[in-house]
Amino acid sequence: MRAMILKEFRELRRDRRTLAMLVVLPVVLLVIFGYAANFTIDTIATRVVGPQADTVAAALPEPFHVTGTDAAATSQDARDLVQDDVADVVVDTSTTPPTAFVDGSSLFVAQTADAALGRAGDQVTVDILYNPDLETSWVMVPALVGLILTFIGTIITSIGLVRERQAGTLEQLAVMPFRPSDVIIGKIAPYFILASIDMLLVTLLGVWIFGVPFNGSPWLFALGGAIFLFVVLGIGVLISTVSQTQGQAIQTAILVLMPQILLSGFIFPLQAMAPAIRWIGYCLPLTYFVKISQGVMLRGSDLAALWLPFTVLTGMALVVFTAAVLRFRRDLAPATGRETPVDAAVPA
């Protein structure tokens, strides 16, 4: 038995990914849950508009943090500010009593704002936009679409690619008359198509079963999904290039997937996280897809309102996918570097 235990420790010592899961993951989870697992909103980004904007802004208590006032703005402008995600709460002072428009697509912020405004009694009218009943499913379904795409893009794709390496057929493909781009596109295209079908299916089921509204442009939603897919497929390909076995690929994919689930604002609100943890969230692609999917489905936002997440996600797609293709290509293309051109064979 002693020999068996010793052997197991020796194997574990050399299996760095399992060690990382055993040692690093618990520490990371502890830190993340300590600093990120927080539903308490301390600050709510608030705008105040209308003739009494400055007066009302000065009177607003915590947790409302006034980021700007505009005395000339109308009630429609107030609604637009919420739709464009400029603020979570916009107080319109042109009505009596003032109306607080609350962004229902930010569920925890809206719940906190609703409770705080409720304490003001008749001094303010609360109008929760885009999710009037503060349904959790309305916020979760758009985010779940992103999570499913992440799952297929990273885990399933990396497993599919590593299977080829493990079986020795990647070596075979490298010496077959395929261009590296043929192999890469041929391997990724099926996952792209399957993920797209899943995205359509989950969205339709979400709308049909949970009654989640789809207020925006389906094309904009599809565009966001396609860009996001390039990022997650790129991550999947990158994982496959550093994994020799399917087990290693799954371990690495879990290490990549875990922070996306916890820090993208999909479960715990970004506003409630410690700043350092929140910035990790800002580096994750799912954070931006959640903003796009919730923006398009719930708020009916257009491209002008969602330019920031679209720009960041496009940048990520370019960087990650290019890096993935270059690394994968390195495994496939050594033949092109032959000193004697293969098509200029010299007869004896």
Next chain:
Amino acid sequence: MTGPTWGVHGVTFRYGRATALDDVSLDAPSGAVVALVGGDGAGKTTLLRTLAGALRPEQGTVTAPPLTDIGFMPTTSGVWRELTVDENVSFVAAAYGVRGAELRRRRESLLGTAGLDEVGDRLAGHLSGGMRQKLAFCLAMLHRPTLLVLDEPSTGVDPVSRVDLWRMISQAAARGAAVVMATTYLDEAERASSVLVLDEGRVLLSGAPAEVVAQAPGAVFRTAEPTVRSRAWRRGREYREWSPDPTTGPTTGDGTRVAVDLEDAVISASLAKEAARA
């Protein structure tokens, strides 16, 4: 058989600090079978992968046809286990542009010769080891390459399948393909047109099997009781013992000097190298 001679010249390849090939040259004429022989880690697979185009050598030149004219069978057999036999053939045929009546003809001919014509709808992963190796050979041969690179095609294959495989290799060479194959079976290597013996990435011996045998250093003696264990190896019920001096054999047992065969020659060369190093 006239035709191009493929091969490598002065090739060196390193994995990090470890030198896998050190100034290795190999000629593979059309219609000939070249056998690569060597122990574990000798550099056989690296040399084959370099020739097939899967690795780029650090030094030296590779003379090879375009990828469309190379057939490669990796040591892991390189068949898609989740595809059926027919689907494997169809995929490889599509990659090399073999289609229509020509594809049907070649599929029937190759699978028939390999004895796989009755298992076309079976998953490659469900084939026996020997059948899988034969399927891999069929895939490598499907587009009738002018250079056929085979990495230990008969390892782990039963004796009957080995005969089938060797017949198919001979047929490929007879049709004009240059065949370069690694093998651990010296009886197979003896049937090749030429043999290249690798040891720690360097060429130990090379030439036609008879030439390789003639290059064997020292002398080999048959004995029932070896004098120097580190220079002896078993052959059936008796021992062979190598001596660097042809005039001095084992001092015990009968110590009869024997005519060396390829196996004796390869072992003798390895022992001579070790002795020189010591």
